[in-house]
Amino acid sequence: MTDLIVTPYAPYRDGIAAYAVQEAKQLRVEGRDVEVLSPLPSAAPHHMPLGRVRDIAPFIKFASSYSRVVLQFYPQLFFGGTRTTAERSAIWFALSKLADRTDLEFRIHEIMYNDLERHGGERRAAAVALSKASRITVHSTPEADELANAVGRHDLQIELIDHGRYFTPNANDTVADARHELGLAAGKHIFLAIGFIQEHKGFDRAVDAFAKGAPDNAELHIVGSVRVDHPHLLEYQSNLAQLCGRTPQVTFHNRFVSDLAFDQWIIAADTIVLPYREIWSSGVLERANLFGRTVIASHVGGLESQIAEGSHLFHDEEDLARIIKLRAAEGTASAEGQTPMNSEISGLGIEDEQQIVVSGRDAGWDLDNQSVTRAQVERQIRLRAQAANRSSTRSPVEQLLSRDAFVRPAPVGGRKGVPVLKQLVRKAIGWELDPLVARINQLEQDLTMALTELENDSASDERPM
Numbered sequence: 001m002t003d004l005i006v007t008p009y010a011p012y013r014d015g016i017a018a019y020a021v022q023e024a025k026q027l028r029v030e031g032r033d034v035e036v037l038s039p040l041p042s043a044a045p046h047h048m049p050l051g052r053v054r055d056i057a058p059f060i061k062f063a064s065s066y067s068r069v070v071l072q073f074y075p076q077l078f079f080g081g082t083r084t085t086a087e088r089s090a091i092w093f094a095l096s097k098l099a100d101r102t103d104l105e106f107r108i109h110e111i112m113y114n115d116l117e118r119h120g121g122e123r124r125a126a127a128v129a130l131s132k133a134s135r136i137t138v139h140s141t142p143e144a145d146e147l148a149n150a151v152g153r154h155d156l157q158i159e160l161i162d163h164g165r166y167f168t169p170n171a172n173d174t175v176a177d178a179r180h181e182l183g184l185a186a187g188k189h190i191f192l193a194i195g196f197i198q199e200h201k202g203f204d205r206a207v208d209a210f211a212k213g214a215p216d217n218a219e220l221h222i223v224g225s226v227r228v229d230h231p232h233l234l235e236y237q238s239n240l241a242q243l244c245g246r247t248p249q250v251t252f253h254n255r256f257v258s259d260l261a262f263d264q265w266i267i268a269a270d271t272i273v274l275p276y277r278e279i280w281s282s283g284v285l286e287r288a289n290l291f292g293r294t295v296i297a298s299h300v301g302g303l304e305s306q307i308a309e310g311s312h313l314f315h316d317e318e319d320l321a322r323i324i325k326l327r328a329a330e331g332t333a334s335a336e337g338q339t340p341m342n343s344e345i346s347g348l349g350i351e352d353e354q355q356i357v358v359s360g361r362d363a364g365w366d367l368d369n370q371s372v373t374r375a376q377v378e379r380q381i382r383l384r385a386q387a388a389n390r391s392s393t394r395s396p397v398e399q400l401l402s403r404d405a406f407v408r409p410a411p412v413g414g415r416k417g418v419p420v421l422k423q424l425v426r427k428a429i430g431w432e433l434d435p436l437v438a439r440i441n442q443l444e445q446d447l448t449m450a451l452t453e454l455e456n457d458s459a460s461d462e463r464p465m
Contacts, residue, residue, distance in 0.1 A: 002033045004063055006050075007072035009038040011445050014227060015196070015283050016109055017042075018259070020072050022167055037062070039077060041446060051080035053087050056094040064101040068134075071095075074110040085119040092125035099132035106130060107161070108138045108147060110280065116150040127151040137161040139281035140302020167283075167290050171263035178268035182261075185219065189328045192269035194223040194262065195284050197237045197254075202275035202298065204240055209275070209320040211247050218328040220273070223253045223265055229437045231430070266291050271327045275320060276300055296323050 007020035020036065027034045036044035039051065048062065049055045056078075063069050071077075078095075079088050098104055106129075116123045130136055130151060136158045138144050144158040171178070176186065184190055191214075193206045203222050210220040222244060226233040237254065244252035257265065266272065272288040274297040285306050288295045295311040297303045298320075304313060312327075314320040 001067040002035060003027065003068045003070065004066040005034060005036045005070045005072065006059075006063070006077070007036065007038060007044075008040070008077070009036055009042040009044040012038070012040060012042055016072050016074060019109075019283055026168070035066075050078055051076065052082060053090050055081075056091050060094050060098050060101075063098055066102055068103040068105070069098065070105045070107055073106050073108050075112045079112070085115070085122045088115070089119075089122045089125040092122065092129045096125070096129040096132050099129060099134070103134045104132070105135040105137060106133050108136065108143065111147060111150070123151055127153045127156075130156055135159060140305040142302045142305070143280050167286055169263055169290060170259040171267060173264055173267050175267060178264045181264055182268055184221075184268055187217070189218040189271070189330070190269045191218060191220040191271045191273050191324065191327075192223065192265055193220070193273045193275065194257075194265055196227045197224045197240065198227070198233060199236045200277045200279065202277045204243055205275040205277075205298075205317055205320065206273045207240075207243050207247050207250055209317045210250060210324055212317075212321040213325040214249060215325070215328050216249075218249060218324075220250045221253060221265075221269075222251070223255075223257060225254055225256045229434065229441065231426075263287065263291070266293055269293060271296060271324075273320075273324075274298060274303065276303070279303070281306060294327065296320065296327070 005020055005024055008014045008017040010017055010021050017038075024034050024036055035046060037046040037048065038044040039047065039049060041047050046062075048059060050059060078091050082088050082091070095104075116126055131153060136147075136156060137160070138147065138158060139161060141160065144160065147158060148154045148156055173181065178184075179186060179190075191206075191210065193201075193203050195201055197203065203224075206220060207222070210218075214220070222240065226237050241252050241254060244250045266287055270293075272284065272293050272295045274282055274285055274295060276282070276298050278300055280301040282297070282303060285295055285297060285303060289306070289308050295307055297307055297311065297313055299313040299315050307313060312323045314323055
C-alpha cells in the first residue's frame with residue numbers, strides 16, 4: 001500500500017513545498033510507504049508537468065496505480081496553464097475520475113473561490129470532484145465555510161487538519177546561541193517578519209508600524225527573498241529595501257534561508273510579526289507556535305484559529321503599532337540561555353549556518369540618493385570577503401543554499417530621469433533576459449538537488465551494514 005503526495009517539492013522555494021517535505025518525512029517515520037510527485041524536477045522521485053488540460057490524462061493514469069493520493073491543492077498546481085473556465089472544468093472532471101479509481105484526498109491550501117462563484121459549470125464540476133473524494137481537508141473553519149459556499153455544497157464533509165501537525169524542529173539552539181549565530185544583539189527585543197517577499201505578506205506594514213513608536217531597545221528584522229524573479233515582486237522587494245534602509249532599527253536580510261537558519265531566526269526572536277494583507281493559514285505562525293514564540297498577526301483568513309494563547313491579532317496599522325510598543329515595553333522576554341520549547345530534534349538541518357548581517361544603511365549603498373563613497377565600497381568588499389572565508393569551510397550544498405537567487409538589478413539611479421529610463425530599457429530587453437535569469441536559477445536548483453543526492457548516497461555507503 002503506497003501513498004502518493006502531489007505537490008511542489010524541495011529544493012523548490014515554496015511554502016507548500018516545505019509543508020509537503022515535513023509531511024512526507026513524518027509519514028515515513030510512522031511507517032507509511034510514501035512517494036512524491038512534483039510538477040517540476042525536484043528531490044521527489046517522480047515529476048511530470050501539470051497545469052494544462054493536456055497534462056491531466058497522463059497524471060490520472062499514473063496516480064490511479066496508488067492506493068491513496070493526496071493533492072496538496074492550490075490553483076497554480078492544476079490550473080496554472082489554463083485560460084478558460086471550460087479548461088478548468090475539464091480538469092475538475094478528470095480529478096473526479098481519479099476519485100473513482102483510488103482513495104483521493106484534497107488538501108486545500110488555496111482555491112479560486114471567486115471563479116467558482118461566477119461560473120456555474122466550473123462550480124458544478126468542482127462540486128462533483130470534491131464530493132467523490134475520500135477526504136477534503138483544510139486548515140481553518142473560515143476556509144471550510146468559504147469552500148462550501150463557493151461550490152454550493154454545504155453537505156460536503158470537510159475536515160480540519162492542524163497546519164503544524166507534521167512540523168518538527170530543525171534547530172535546538174538556546175536564544176543566546178541563535179543570536180550569536182545570526183549576529184543579533186543580546187539585550188534587544190527582536191521583532192521578526194520572515195518569509196517570501198510578496199506584497200500580500202505586508203512586510204512594509206510592519207516597518208511603518210514599527211517606525212511609529214518602537215523604543216531604542218527594539219529591532220525589527222525582515223528576513224526573506226522573492227520566490228521567483230518576477231518584475232512585480234522585484235519592484236516590491238526594491239521598495240521594501242529602501243523603506244528598511246531609511247527606517248532606524250530596521251534591517252532587511254534579503255536572502256533565502258535554510259530550514260535550520262529559519263528556525264534559528266524564530267528562536268532568536270522575542271516576537272514574530274505576521275502583517276499579512278491576505279492569507280488563509282500560515283506555516284510561519286505554526287513554526288512560531290512550535291517554539292513558543294509570541295506572535296502579532298493580522299486578523300485575516302484563518303489566522304485567528306491558528307494563533308496561540310498570549311499572542312495578538314491586529315486590525316490596522318495603528319493597532320499593530322500599539323501592540324509593537326506594548327511588546328517592546330516588556331523587554332527581552334526570552335531568557336538568553338533558554339532552550340526553546342519543543343526543542344527535540346527529529347530532523348536534519350544544515351549545520352553551522354552563518355551569514356553576514358547587514359542593515360539597509362550599512363550595506364554599503366545609500367538607498368536614498370544612490371551616492372557611493374570609496375569607504376562604502378571598501379566596506380562591501382570586506383563583508384563579501386568575510387562571507388567567502390566563512391563559506392569556504394562549508395560543503396557545496398551548504399554554499400549553494402546560502403546564496404540568494406539571481407535577480408536582475410533594480411532600475412535605480414542617482415540622477416533625475418535615470419530610473420525611468422532604466423525601467424523602459426528593462427521592459428524592452430526583458431523578453432531576452434528574463435528566460436536566462438529563470439534558467440540560471442533552475443540550473444542552480446538542479447545542481448543543489450544533485451549534490452544533495454550524492455551526499456546522501458555517500459552517507460548511506462559509509463553507514464555500517
